[in-house]
Amino acid sequence: MTRTSAGILLYRHRQGVLEVLLVHPGGPFYGNKDQGNWSIPKGEVDPADPDYEQTARREFLEEVGHPVPAGHLIDLGSILQKGGKTVYAWAIEGDIDPKTMSSNFIEFEWPPFSGRVKRFPEVDKWVYFGPERARLYIKDKQAPLLDRLEAALAAPDALNEGTE
DSSP: OOOEEEEEEEEEEETTEEEEEEEEEOSTTSTTOOTTOBBOSEEEOOTTSOOHHHHHHHHHHHHHSSOOOSSOOEEEEEEEOTTSOEEEEEEEEOOOOGGGOOOOEEEEESSTTSSOEEEEESEEEEEEEOHHHHHHHBOGGGHHHHHHHHHHHHSGGGGGOSOO
């Protein structure tokens, strides 16, 4: 069965420069892994309730600790990640201070086969990056989402479409 996720790419303009919010996965697997491991806030769609936009909104709240800002969502379409997961994404303009962001926690056995369950934040860092720098940090298969956002922002009528 194909896994599907949905997420939100938050963007803002600072001194006329576009910045996008990326999140770094928490837990022991990614602690020392930086470039190429950041992502948009996203999570898996429940097959019993496959509402992609609502999943994206829920996951944003869980991983950022804030609801998705009010405004028009820009549909960025979908991408296929290396592991075969399809990710549907939307972008929205907003400016949330990373110092106020927080993540939910996940639990799993760590170290493996130890019988001990440890608790880790699902996300441990939140950073706004300019597009060039974001391309260094985001998972390579998610980079087209940055291209699509830039293209949408360059086409003024794209900002008047979408949902609230």
